[in-house]
Amino acid sequence: MKFIDKNLGFITRPSVGTHCELYITKDGGRNFKKIEIPVENEVYDYYELPTFNNGILYVEIGQGSDGDYNGGDTVTYYSKDDGDTWIPKEEN
Numbered sequence: 592m593k594f595i596d597k598n599l600g601f602i603t604r605p606s607v608g609t610h611c612e613l614y615i616t617k618d619g620g621r622n623f624k625k626i627e628i629p630v631e632n633e634v635y636d637y638y639e640l641p642t643f644n645n646g647i648l649y650v651e652i653g654q655g656s657d658g659d660y661n662g663g664d665t666v667t668y669y670s671k672d673d674g675d676t677w678i679p680k681e682e683n
Contacts, residue, residue, distance in 0.1 A: 593640040601641050609657045613638035615674045628668055628677045634660040647671055
């Protein structure tokens with residue numbers, strides 16, 4: 592579990608290292624809602640807890656302990672609206 596401020600927080604729910612779910616709270620942990628990020632490749636199914644940098648949330652999605660696609664790499668998404676929408680981060 593990780594809180595960005597007193598209201599905005601995230602929790603992951605892993606499943607035996609193969610995949611996990613990401614949940615968000617905007618009321619200090621009283622209620623949580625599952626985040627659904629439409630990842631193009633289904634091998635990316637293991638959410639890390641989001642980080643917050645310069646007003647932007649970033650979440651890295653990996654493959655879990657069972658992943659070896661493309662060397663076990665990850666994809667990153669970002670949100671500028673406190674987790675309401677997630678956009679794929681273009682690699683530079």
